[in-house]
Amino acid sequence: MRPAVSGRRHEDPPDGPLHQREQSRGGTVVVKFGGHAMVDAHLQRTFARDVVELWHAGLRPVVVHGGGPQISAMLDRLGLETRFEAGLRVTTPEAMKVVRMVLTGHVQRDLVGHINAHGPFAVGLSGEDAHTMTAVRRSAWVDGSPVDIGLVGDVVDVEPGMLHALLEEGHIPVVSPVARGEDGQVYNVNADLAASAVAVALGAERLVMLTDVEGLYSDWPRSTAVIERMTADALQELLPDLESGMLPKMEGCLRAVRGGVRRAHVLDGRVPHAVLRGVLDETSPGTTVVPGKGGNTRIRTVRVPRRPGVRTLPPVQEPSAPDVHSTTVAGAPR
Secondary structure (H helix, E strand, O other), X not given: OOOOOOOOOOOOOOOOOHHHHHHHOOOEXXXXXXXXXXXXXXXXXXXXXXXXXXXXXXXXXXXXXOOHHHXXXXXXXXXXXXXXXXXXXXXXXXXXXXXHHHHHXXXXXXXXXXXXXXXXXXXXXXXXXXXXXXXXXXXXXXXXXXXXXXXXXXXXXXXXHHHHHHHHOOOEEEEEOEEEEOOOOEEEEOHHHHHHHHHHHHOOOEEEEEEOOOOEEOOOOOOOEEEEXXXXXXXXXXXXXXXXXXXXXXXXXXXXXXXXXXXXXXXXOOOOOHHHHHHHOOOOOXXXXXXXXXXXXXXXXXXXXXXXXXXXXXXXXXXXXXXXXXXXXXXXXX
C-alpha cells in the first residue's frame, strides 16, 4: 500500500530507458546521502526530489545519511574538540551526545522535511529504533597499531523488520547512523558502512554512495581517469591503497556486492540528479562495483581540476581475493 499523493514534481529528471525502469520496478535502492550535498540547500532539495522520483518510478528508496560537517560545527560551538584518527571521528561520551542530537534531531529532521515537501513519504528513525542496527566498539589503526577512538562502532547486525514494514506501507525510511551495542552503549557508526549493511539486510538491488568526487580515480594525480566499472575482486585488491576518505565508501560497496546487492555506485553528489542518473540510466556516472572475479574493469577520462594533497593510486589489478563481508544481518539473502 502506497500513500496517496496528489500531483507530481516535474523538474527535468532524466527519463532513463524504459526497460531499465521495468527491470528495477519494485526493487529496493539504498542511498547514502553525504558530502557537499548535505550543506548545499539547493542540492538538498534536488536530492529529496530525486528520491521521491525513484518512488514514483516504482522503486523502494531507503536513505541513510551522514552529518560530519554539522557535527563538527556543533562541537565547535560548544567548545568541544574535533579530532580524527584514520578518517574516524574520536567520539568521547560528551561528543556522542552531540553526535546523537545532531544526526537524529537536526540532519534527519531536515531531510525528512525536504522529502515530505513532495508528499507524505519520509519517516525518520535511527539505528537504535527497534534494534535496527547493532554495533560493537572498534578501534582505528594507525601505522599498524590500534588507537582508541572512543564510542565508535561497527555495525555487526541489522534487524530489518521496521524498514520492511515502512517500505510495505509505501514510505521512504530515513535512517540516522547511530546504533546501540549489546552492552547498552550507544555508538557513532560510519554512515557508508551502515548504508552497506542496511542494503544487504534488505536484499537491495542497488546501493548508491554520494561523495564529492567524480568517482574512484585509477591513477590520480597523473591521470584524470575514473574507474567506471569494476568487479568485487578488482576492488578488493585496490582497497589497501585507498585514502581514508574513500576507503569506507569503497569498503561499503565491496561488502554490499559480496552480500548479494546487484550493483553499488559511487556518484558525484555535487551533480544535480546524480541519483536519478545513476539508478535509472543505462550507464551510471561515477564508479560502479559489480559482483564477480577478474577483469571487466572499464576506465573513462574526465576533466577535473587538480587537487593538492590527494594520494596517487596504483594501477588497478584483477587478481582473485578473499571475501571481506563480515556483517551479519537478520533476514538477509544467503
